[in-house]
Structures are given as C-alpha cells and as structure tokens.
Amino acid sequence: MLDQVPTLAQLIKTLQQIPYLASKSIYRLATHFLEMDEQHLEHLCAVLLKAKQQVLRCETCFVWKEKDRACSFCDAPKRNQKLVCVVETWQELLTVEKTGGYDGLYHVLGGVICPLEGVGPEQLTIDALIKRVDEKGITEIILATNQTPEGEATASYIAHKLKGKMITISCLARGVPVGSTLEFMDKLTVYKALSERRPF
C-alpha cells in the first residue's frame, strides 16, 4: 500500500533512520505526526533546528551548553574545580548529577573504546582530558565509565595515560546495589563486593 503514497513512505523511511524508536512504533508515530496540527509540527521542527544551532559542547568538558552562555560546570565558582568525574555520555552525567552528592566537574568521553565498531581513543575526548589535567591543576579524576568490557577497557586506557601525573585516580565503588537482596544478585557482583569489602 505504501508504494502508492510515496510521501508517506518517505516519512516512514526517515523515521526508521532515527535510533531508539521501536520499529513497531514507527507507523503509530507517523500517524501521530500526520494528525498533529500544522502549527505544532512547525513548532517541533523549529525547536529541533534551534537546538541544533544554539546548543553545543563546552570545549573543556564536552557537556552541552548554550552557545552564548558560560558552561554550567566549568564556569561555576561554587563547584570544586580540582575534581573531575569522567563519564561516557551526557545522559550518565545527568544520573550522577541527580544524586546531589557531587560538586566537582565532569568530562564527557563521547563513548567508549570499541575497535569492533571502529571507535578508537582518538574518536573520544581522551586527549583533551590529558591536556586538561596538565593545564587546569586537576587533583582527582573519578573514572565513572560503565562496568562493561568496553567501559572497563576505556577506564584502564585512561588510567594508563595518566600514569606518572601527580593526581589521584579513583573509580566508582562496586558492590551490592541499595535495596537489593543478596539472594537474587549475580555472582560476579557478589564476588566483587566480597573482594572489595570495606571496614564497617
């Protein structure tokens, strides 16, 4: 049926190229856009294009910032300018920020080293991090990459690169999550919690 309505077919094809949309939702989404009134659709497009023009990455920490404003981290005098938490993506930064228990700066890597997907250290912001440590007098780096093989490898790579510099390198505590029961925990987590046990 779609070949008889080429404009709709093109809309579907374009939506299919957007990641994180469930393939079964594409048709519902297309219907939603066609049923929206034109004003709202124009507003949506305007917001998308405005965001693309107005929002860019801070050149120091690579967190999104407004084009004509200072970075909300690097230029915040209240935050600890000597402490940097290294995260894979901006979404993970939001999770750390939500805890309300961190007042240092961030460094967004933009991904993890993954040779199978063609991502090497040069595609990430690792060089900028090393430069930042040298120039800004950072005293502690928290490596908060995810506990996946790629995340761990990236953390190791960064730690190796920072070797010999006068800074503390730490990583997130690994162990049993709050609210969970030991019975249903996977054995690797329990093993790590055991071997990295701390004084009570």
Add this chain to the structure above:
Amino acid sequence: MLDQVPTLAQLIKTLQQIPYLASKSIYRLATHFLEMDEQHLEHLCAVLLKAKQQVLRCETCFVWKEKDRACSFCDAPKRNQKLVCVVETWQELLTVEKTGGYDGLYHVLGGVICPLEGVGPEQLTIDALIKRVDEKGITEIILATNQTPEGEATASYIAHKLKGKMITISCLARGVPVGSTLEFMDKLTVYKALSERRPF
C-alpha cells in the same frame, strides 16, 4: 543542570510530548538530534512538513492518500468494490494488507468508542460508513475492530446501525487471541481470521 541550558530543556520537553517514545530514550534521542549534522536535521524537518501537507485522508475510506493522487483502494478497479473491511486505525489496515489475502476496500474508523476518553460515535467515521453503504452498493462489511471491550462495543454499535440493510455483516474468526491488538499480530493468524470470518 538543564535549567542552565534552556534550549536543550525545551528540546527535551518537546520530545516528551511525542507519544510512543520511551521516557528513558528521550535524552538519548535529544543527544542524537544534537549530534546529527544540520543538513540531515533540516531534511528530517522538511520530510515531516511535506508529509503533513501532501498526505491526507481519502474522503471515502479515510485511508492516507497522496494529495494529488487517487486513493489506492477506492479508485482501484482490481479490488472488490462491494466488500469493506472496517478497521480502527491505518496501522491495522497495513497488517490486514500484509496477509495478501484480502482484495476488498477498507474503512478506517479513526479509533473506537470510549466514553471514558470522551470518544463517542460522532468522533469516528461511522456516519460516513453508513452513508457509504447506502450510496455505494456495498454487499458485505467485515468488522475487524480489535477484541478489546471498546473494539467489540464499537463493532456492536456499527452492526446495530446497519441493521435492516441488505448486507452481510461478518467479523474476524476467533482465531485471533483475545486481548491482543491486530497491529502486532502475526500475518498467518490474521490471514486465517480473515478467511474464516463468520456472520456477526
């Protein structure tokens, strides 16, 4: 953090208003749009707006059609013009079409009767269906609404409205599992349900 980047906050808020997007994906999606190159983003917006202007509903069967083209069903001489399959939405039409086992026309209701959500018969295309039966010499109506309470009630309402007219009213065979929606059904089940339709 978002209050310091109002344009990004607005983008997130706008994306949150789009249905069928998992709330956990919104931030990833926003990042995807910001990382897209501008040309692609402009293309996406152009496709959305063009679809909105070029694609509209056929005035007879309410299926999406190209503005300056004939309807791919109502104006198709090869299809059985006496047989109409009534579906809730366009997505369900696609599922029936995929079976390859149906050569009649369609009638898209645009939803189901649901008083709790303020949808009465007049919000749907039921009156147009009755008019169509009277004017176009339809001989059989297949009620293919979903087997949900609202879908069944809508089918009953339509059957009641068509009472006394010289047509056959059928519904899909009960091969379709109760509680599921047609859109997500495998095509063989839908095919069997179509070929084993029974009098309503």
